[in-house]
Amino acid sequence: MQNDDLYIGYLDKAPSKFHKPLRWIVVGLIVLLVGVACLLAFSQREFSTSAYEFGTLTTVEGVISADPVPTIKVIGGKDLFGRPVYQTVLLVAYGKHGADHLVFEFGQLALEKLGKPLSEVKCRLEGTLAYNDGKAVLELTRLKEALLGMNDDLGDLAVDDLLPAIQVLGKATLTGEIIDPKCYFGAMKPGQGKPHRSCAVLCIAGGIPPVLFSEDAQGQRAYYLIRGKNGQAINQQVLDYVGEKVTIQGRVERYDDWYVVYAEEIKF
Amino acid sequence: MGVSYKAILWNRQKRRYDRIMVGLMALYLLGFALINALFFPEVTPQTLIIRATGSLAFIMLHVILMIGPLARIHEAFIPLLYNRRHLGVSMFLIALIHGVVNVIQFHTLGDLNPILSIFINNTHYDSLTRFPFQSLGFFALIILFLMAATSHDFWLHNLSPKVWKGLHMLVYVAYGLILMHVMLGVVQLEYSIVNVVIMGIGMVSVIGLHVVAGMRQGKKDQPLKTGALDGYFPLCKLDEIPDRRAKVAIIEGENIAVFRYGDKLSAVNNVCKHQNGPLGEGKIVDSCIVCPWHGYEYQPADGCSPPPFTEKVSTYALKLIDGTVYVNPKANAEGTYVEPVEVLSSGF
Numbered sequence: 001m002q003n004d005d006l007y008i009g010y011l012d013k014a015p016s017k018f019h020k021p022l023r024w025i026v027v028g029l030i031v032l033l034v035g036v037a038c039l040l041a042f043s044q045r046e047f048s049t050s051a052y053e054f055g056t057l058t059t060v061e062g063v064i065s066a067d068p069v070p071t072i073k074v075i076g077g078k079d080l081f082g083r084p085v086y087q088t089v090l091l092v093a094y095g096k097h098g099a100d101h102l103v104f105e106f107g108q109l110a111l112e113k114l115g116k117p118l119s120e121v122k123c124r125l126e127g128t129l130a131y132n133d134g135k136a137v138l139e140l141t142r143l144k145e146a147l148l149g150m151n152d153d154l155g156d157l158a159v160d161d162l163l164p165a166i167q168v169l170g171k172a173t174l175t176g177e178i179i180d181p182k183c184y185f186g187a188m189k190p191g192q193g194k195p196h197r198s199c200a201v202l203c204i205a206g207g208i209p210p211v212l213f214s215e216d217a218q219g220q221r222a223y224y225l226i227r228g229k230n231g232q233a234i235n236q237q238v239l240d241y242v243g244e245k246v247t248i249q250g251r252v253e254r255y256d257d258w259y260v261v262y263a264e265e266i267k268f
Numbered sequence: 269m270g271v272s273y274k275a276i277l278w279n280r281q282k283r284r285y286d287r288i289m290v291g292l293m294a295l296y297l298l299g300f301a302l303i304n305a306l307f308f309p310e311v312t313p314q315t316l317i318i319r320a321t322g323s324l325a326f327i328m329l330h331v332i333l334m335i336g337p338l339a340r341i342h343e344a345f346i347p348l349l350y351n352r353r354h355l356g357v358s359m360f361l362i363a364l365i366h367g368v369v370n371v372i373q374f375h376t377l378g379d380l381n382p383i384l385s386i387f388i389n390n391t392h393y394d395s396l397t398r399f400p401f402q403s404l405g406f407f408a409l410i411i412l413f414l415m416a417a418t419s420h421d422f423w424l425h426n427l428s429p430k431v432w433k434g435l436h437m438l439v440y441v442a443y444g445l446i447l448m449h450v451m452l453g454v455v456q457l458e459y460s461i462v463n464v465v466i467m468g469i470g471m472v473s474v475i476g477l478h479v480v481a482g483m484r485q486g487k488k489d490q491p492l493k494t495g496a497l498d499g500y501f502p503l504c505k506l507d508e509i510p511d512r513r514a515k516v517a518i519i520e521g522e523n524i525a526v527f528r529y530g531d532k533l534s535a536v537n538n539v540c541k542h543q544n545g546p547l548g549e550g551k552i553v554d555s556c557i558v559c560p561w562h563g564y565e566y567q568p569a570d571g572c573s574p575p576p577f578t579e580k581v582s583t584y585a586l587k588l589i590d591g592t593v594y595v596n597p598k599a600n601a602e603g604t605y606v607e608p609v610e611v612l613s614s615g616f
Contacts, residue, residue: 036296047311199373
């Protein structure tokens with residue numbers, strides 16, 4: 001073989017003059033890769049502390065409501081003043097779907113079996129929890145099978161204790177981002193912003209209630225369930241605005257531990 | 269070279285190339301994962317995979333695009349060029365993981381077909397800031413797939429070098445699509461300037477190296493402007509051509525490499541049939557011209573690859589008068605034997 005300086009790739013050995021430069025090229029690539037990995041990793045925005053208990057099913061007991069959006073009000077005893085202590089957990093279905101149809105079926109079942117509306121019945125639901133910022137979402141992973149049982153024995157609670165506490169707060173102009181609560185409160189990180197937009201659009205189009213996430217200059221966060229002016233679902237109408245900074249004008253009410261904005265106008 | 273095809277003709281150098289490549293890829297993926305595990309424990313596995321694979325594929329694409337001009341600027345980079353297709357196929361596989369995990373994460377389990385969802389659940393195609401950037405990544409991935417699928421020499425021969433080269437030049441379209449995919453996607457989510465700076469350095473490096481390599485090549489490719497003698501153009505003095513090497517010139521539009529080997533001179537077309545490599549920058553090894561890019565071989569006297577291979581390049585007539593090499597730029601049919609000019613018998 002008359003070769004001592006031309007690189008020929010199909011030969012077993014490269015000429016010796018290539019050895020040293022190649023070592024330096026590999027060292028350079030190592031430095032480049034480690035450097036870029038560090039720069040990209042450390043320049044990421046902080047991830048939220050939200051949690052999605054993938055693979056773990058949790059059982060909760062409470063009162064299911066379809067209005068303004070599917071929820072279960074989980075009551076954990078009473079406070080010092082005898083008022084019920086509760087958390088209202090949003091209900092969603094498996095995947096990128098809302099739980100309206102499931103709650104409707106549970107309501108039919110309550111009427112058939114107990115002769116009472118859901119608002120006067122305690123239900124036991126099993127599902128996957130997502131939670132953050134004091135808010136929780138229960139994914140009814142097993143759909144209809146998520147309903148483990150229902151009974152009309154309210155214990156020491158009166159029917160009035162189960163009714164939602166509604167407080168009208170008046171008209172407001174709110175600025176923030178429309179998110180889907182299932183992803184935002186746990187299933188995905190980040191569950192907001194442009195890269196997540198496609199997913200949020202699918203979730204909201206699939207019936208998961210849209211939520212306006214608002215954060216003030218001091219970092220105080222607030223979450224508003226979005227309904228139409230007359231309380232109707234407006235999932236399809238908000239799709240164009242999902243994942244973007246928007247302004248919503250409308251009537252705001254407090255509904256147990258959630259705010260609801262009845263949107264009259266949404267704009268970029 | 270085109271006789272029969274095997275998936276990969278492994279040798280020691282290819283194995284080393286691939287081991288180093290896989291090692292560097294693993295270093296990046298594990299390093300990125302480790303940093304996240306230590307400093308960002310809240311990250312989800314899906315987000316980690318999406319970011320690690322997306323950024324790695326982006327870095328690999330830059331390296332792939334830089335190897336070509338770097339090899340033109342300095343021969344130390346030629347070994348990286350030799351198995352660049354392994355790097356390209358690996359980059360496609362990493363990009364594919366990025367794309368598939370993204371589709372599973374963001375576009376499945378809804379009411380729309382996941383692929384359709386990429387294109388129609390955000391229809392702000394008229395807005396730069398709201399543009400559905402995923403669609404750009406999808407088209408880039410299609411191009412990368414076509415390139416990876418046709419990377420084997422089987423396709424080079426069956427599609428023809430011209431079509432194959434044209435198809436593989438689409439890598440620059442893919443690069444543009446990916447730049448926009450990143451700019452209109454994750455850069456809009458992350459507030460840090462680091463992403464923009466890294467992208468800027470990468471883009472300037474790729475463009476800058478291409479410009480520098482192009483300018484150097486342009487200087488080399490200056491046409492010879494001397495007068496002809498009976499159709500023969502003076503090329504150079506004989507002693508300007510080192511043994512087993514070539515002198516290259518563009519004469520009357522013909523890109524010609526004149527090789528000297530022992531006491532003989534022969535001229536062939538300078539463009540390799542494989543991937544247009546510069547034969548004149550190669551060398552005669554064991555009686556054959558070896559292309560510096562991928563090792564394709566040609567016999568200097570007839571421009572034919574040694575049997576059983578079938579590639580052929582054009583040959584040219586030469587004269588040696590008073591120590592000056594003259595070349596006739598009229599190309600002979602590819603594979604035409606031309607008696608080599610004897611250096612000693614010419615009285616030199």
